[in-house]
Amino acid sequence: MSPSRTLPSGRASTYHVPVLLHEIEELLVHASTVLDCTLGGGGHSAAFLERGMRVTGVDRDPRALAAARERLADYEKTGRFRALLGNYADLAEAGLADTETFDGILLDLGVSSHQFDDLARGFTFREGAPLDMRMGTDADVDAGELLNTIDEVDLSALLRAYADEPRAARLAREIIRRRERRPFATADDLVDAIRAVLGPRSGAPDFARIFQAVRIAVNDELAGLERALPALRERLTPGGVLAIISYHSGEDRLVKNAFRDWSATCTCPPKQMICTCRGEPLGETITRRPVNATEEEVDANSRARSARLRAWRLAR
Structure with a gap:
């Protein structure tokens, strides 16, 4: 400046x-x-x-x-x-x-x-961050609960509408498949799902865009x-x-x-x-x-x- x-x-x-x-x-x-x-x-x-x-x-x-x-x-x-x-x-x-x-x-x-820099708030995709993303106590669910309970159709629509993600349907299926084995709890879980669909060259811009979409949904x-x-x-x-x-x-x-x-x-x-x-x-x-x-x-x-x-x- x-x-x-x-x-x-x-x-x-x-x-x-x-x-x-x-x-x-x-x-x-x-x-x-x-x-x-x-x-x-x-x-x-x-x-x-x-x-x-x-x-x-x-x-x-x-x-x-x-x-x-x-x-x-x-x-x-x-x-x-x-x-x-x-x-x-x-x-x-x-x-x-x-x-x-x-x-x-x-x-x-x-x-x-x-909010973003506080790891405990869960807004970041940094390793080990919890999947929270609630801006206040008025949010009904945190990001982890949303990802673990939302159905595939709604999740695909969320990723398409809020993240402009062309592979929204594939990513939604991957998240559903992974959560059946183990519930999503940290940013690592979502990052790994994104990489599995978008490929190993996916990086911070992709993570930021999709994490932002989940945050928008959590906080309505x-x-x-x-x-x-x-x-x-x-x-x-x-x-x-x-x-x-x-x-x-x-x-x-x-x-x-x-x-x-x-x-x-x-x-x-x-x-x-x-x-x-x-x-x-x-x-x-x-x-x-x-x-x-x-x-x-x-x-x-x-x-x-x-x-x-x-x-x-x-x-x-």
Whole structure:
């Protein structure tokens, strides 16, 4: 990262390095109240608070929430920061009043650096890591239980949809065959199954893609995002901005399509002669194309490589 874009003290964290921080700051520069739906280690929230904003942070991971509260304790004492335990897809259950709205809302999807690096959390394909991958206590099953109980048809569909895996059916059959001999328990079990199907030249990119697919299924991430998008739009103040960083093509597609539909004047079927929809856009898409991390940021934080940022503004 270039010297002009080095993170100020307090923004970088051993828990998580905030991605596309400067771009997010520019998008939310006029906000006075911000909802950080994926608080993580509090890197983005720290930047908002330094700018004088009031921040509500939400995270489904109790450990992430505790780390952020410790880091931002001074702001919490003054009342400018509060932290809520819960899933951004169910904000009412997290304790957020239905009537509460914000000038800016941020979603930074995916896994935090700390979650990924903590072997016990089971997000990594490193040797000996348990097959867990739960982001919070609200997940119904862990990755091991999912792989040991899901039927072949559903597993094949999962790998095809979430990992874009052309040999999804073969890999699903291999996983079923192997689990009949011994239940899947560690990352090694899944890596060995992948190698058996994709061949000895398969490596980290293949493992990462398939592990990510299992993680998405464990945490119901795409369904949660699809459910959350219209609910988050309703929590924007007039002129408020919704900014979303995604790391998976399925996530980005959902965000892109939602922003496109909300920005359209008419959403009626193309051949319908008379408009029966709302007849006006709900707001405007700010980012016509996704914003990617700079080479400098990727050099400093390799996990920013797949980040795609899109933003949308509610009409005034």
